[in-house]
Amino acid sequence: MQTLISIIIALIIFSVLVLIHEFGHFIVAKKCGVVVNEFSVGMGPRLLSRVAKSGTRYSIKALPLGGSCAMLGEDEDNAEEGSFNSKPLWARMAIVVAGPFFNFILAFLLALIVIGYNGVDISYVSKVTEGSNAYEAGLRQGDRITKYNGATVSVGREIYLEDYVSPLDGSDISVTFVRDGKKQTISYAPDSEERYIVGISYYETDPKATISSVPKGSAMDQAGVVAGDEVVEINGTKISTGKDLKEYIDAHPFGKEEINITVKRNNKEKKVVVVPQMTKLYSSGFVYNLARDKQSVGGVLKYSLVEVRYEINTVLKSLKMLVTGKVSANEVSGPVGIVNVIGDTYNQTKSEGFMVTLFTMINMAIMLSANLGVMNLLPIPALDGGRLFLYIVELIIRRPIPKDKEGMIHFIGFILLMVLMVFLIFNDIRKIIL
Template sequence: MFSILISLILIGVLVIAHEFGHFIAAKKSGILVEEFSIGMGTKIFSRQMGETEFSIRLLPLGGFCRMQDQEEDGTIGPRSFLNKSVGVRFIVMFAGPFMNFLLAFIMIIGLTSTSYTAFPKIKEVLPGTPAQEIGLQAGDEMYRINGKRIHIYDELEAQIYKSGGEELRLDVMRDNQVYTYKLTPKYDAQRKGYLIGFAPEIHVGLFAEAVEGYSKISISDTMYYSYYSMLNYVKLTAEGLARVFTFTADKDEYGGPISIVKMVGDSYEAGMTYGVKEAVQNVIYIGAVLSANLGVLNLFPIPALDGGRILLLLVEAIRRRPLNPDLESKIHFLGFAFLMGLMVFVLYGDIVKVFA
């Protein structure tokens, strides 16, 4: 029950951030926001504040920001979403996912400032490893792998994992010069992954307790690391969701509400073996990943999602006239039906995992 409570609070924060993005962009654009709701289904609490009704609904998944639309007689209200230009409507739609990216960025800043951060720079080359065999040295910085720029250690790990043990081309920065090497990662049975064989440079967060032998991370490096860490989550999420939507993903790559609750609960309990601070950090880490997930998911060009509405706005801009309202409604309905089918698919996968 405690895991469920933490998960609901976390999901609630992500939803509030997302809908607040739509809300503030709409208000600043002069659009009438009739209701700001957290949750879906039956209304269990509501309060009128100014011209907007703020409500909480029974199903604690999702939410919405209902703006003025067409009147009953079919006319468009003066402060309607539809009465605004394509550019304004684009900003209002994009503001929701943007707030999720911003929230993920802020969460990662908090984690980077209070814990340890690994950078793709060699502190020590381990003996008997591929890194030693090709002549990598302490102080070398991983610059590119197979032509892809490396900014943070997580990107390095992801590229090594994707390699599947195949040969890699490493571009290494040493004394302001780039040196190119070819290296084949070595499988480590204990870690169940491929390694190239070096200990990375680690910095202590600005607000973390100082540790002898480790330098404090600077403010600029904190922002740098947090930004590229957020972008890495976005990239990995987009790749994973593309596989889910095309039904090519492995069952372990996706999960629904049950998986989220279990993941949050397991992370919290694992952190509590060390202390409350570590437990909170683990939950915030999951929150950052989920926030990036939510932002990317909503930008996918699927009708009924923000990305689908943005796609239709682009079509409208190209055509220089809006789509037929009935046609647009049918498109969104088909998108909603697809999402409901996908949800059933994901929930089925959750249930199978539980019984397994």
């Protein structure tokens, strides 16, 4: 039953994201005078349909999987009046960009709901360790951080993202902050110490002791533990929450002795033996805020835009890590993996009550909507970004690319995307089984 509910929730989220994406193409195509042959909700055979005076068929189809917008002459060498290819270059570019742009609009609207209700984690310093390099450099509790190592930040999660993407390595830390209305910038060396660690990240506030990341080559990585696993026991001590995990680690610092850890993955427990590694650790010397504070109407609008920026940056930085090899292809999730994550998240939060579960699902939708928008803008053939790239080439060379060549480029891109999809689905299933 729980699996069925998880699948239904995932289908609803996916369908809304795709439908809004296609609606973006539809509404801008209409404004540009392009004939839309059909706009459908769902896929597969038609259940209901009606042809409007404009000639557009509006359909509801059997499979509740997003929707589609079929424009006249979109993939053909058709220049008749009202066809997609008869329109000027700026109009075709606007229609293509509209789909991803509407995904960003949806992410913004959903962020308004979440931030309006829950508030936002403003990026101020909640604690500075006395005697640390940060303290000596002048950083104090209450300072509002606006830049961290060159990255603009407005919420605490953006600082976490920077540390995750570019872990401290001994290089100087640059922090710009505001205190009493005055902006200051400091630079200092991170604090360092050597100790045994297993190599995991987690949130102390997590209702479950879920591992958020596992560095490549760490002790946990070598033991087969992956991000998303839930720690349930360490050396015979039961672990239920992120707070339990922190308290255990604080009370039992790791040494060179082996550790028996039990993790839960897809509701299956797995016992692993972990050998801690002596590692030089670097610290910024301060703790930043991750708790949410309520905002005024203006603050809700501002931080909803920040939320979209944060999600877009997360996708772009994750792609960079994938390309540079900091993240392996095995850590990338496809449709099955995303459904599984949505299901796990639902199961973990439902005991916290309806509102917690609802807003957690909305947060998932914000992340996925921004993800869909960014991925569709990548210059990959068969995606919106691939079409946009060819239109930019057309703008530069001042003549249209022959439709047969454009069609071949998109066909090859489609085949490659299908191969990638098969790999992702296989990888998702493998991770679930294992």
